Amino acid sequence: MKELNTLIPELRQIALNSGANELQQIPAGIVKTAAWVRFKCRYGCKAYGKHLSCPPYSPTHEETEKVLRDYENAALIEFVGLPKETSVDPRHIHHYLWDLIQAVHNTIYKLERHAFLSGYYKAFGFGAYPCALCETCLPEEGDIDFHTVKRLCRHPDMMRPSMEASGIDVYATVRAAGFELEVVTTFDETIKTFGLLLLD
Structure with a gap:
């Protein structure tokens, strides 16, 4: 296994080459979870229930908090920028930020794979x-059984929850790491956007 002080610069270079602004190593213990966060998804986000990376399919804060206890190290990945020129109404945020979202997901996949x-x-x-x-995403395409839909994901190797x-x-976590948000x-x-990579 590579030393962390060797891996982090490699991960940073992959992130920068993929369009990220910065990758910073952090202690996993500063990642903050809270019960209220998923309420923002359930009440206010038009994508709620439409994507397998989102609630109600994604891990609860209790599950995430439990998983975080298994890690000592992590990295935050910062993306900075405006969406590309688009005719999409910005109120349709998912499609307005389509290129940015794809860049984030693809970068996180590359980083996780390299670390593994x-x-x-x-x-x-x-x-x-x-x-x-x-x-x-499958839930957008019709009535699908909640308990079996995840195994039907077209990209189970790459899809990760936000x-x-x-x-x-996210705000408390990135601020604890010294980023401004x-x-x-x-x-x-x-727009500043962040991804997270748990390492150990």
């Missing part, structure tokens, strides 16, 4: 926003 192949067999990534690996969908308080109040503001 470097000997960190517990490596696990969390993306941001609803999954964008497919044009439409931080927020898993009950992680504020609520975006207009569609013209630069």
Whole structure:
């Protein structure tokens, strides 16, 4: 297994080459979970129940908190930028940010895979926003049994839950790591997005 001080620069380079702004090693203990986070998904997000990476399919904050106890090390990955020129109404945030969401999910997959192949067999990534690996996700396509739908995912190797969908308080976590993150109040503001990689 590679030393962590060798792996982190490799992961940072992969992240930067994939469009991320920064990758920073953090102690897993500063990742914050909270019961209220998934309420923001359930009440207010148009993607609720439409993507396998989101509630009610994603881990609860209790499950995530329990898993976090198995890790000492993690990395936060920051993405900064505006969406590409698009005719999509920004109120349809999932499609407005489509390219960004795909970049986040693909980067998290690459990082997790590299860490795993470097000997960190517990490596696990969390993306941001609803999954964008497919044009439409299975729950959007009709009535599917809640208990069997996950095994029908078209990309089970790549699909990962988002931080927020898993009950992680993204704002508290990234601020604890020293990043600045504020609520975006207009569609013209630069958007900061974060992913998380658990390492051990």
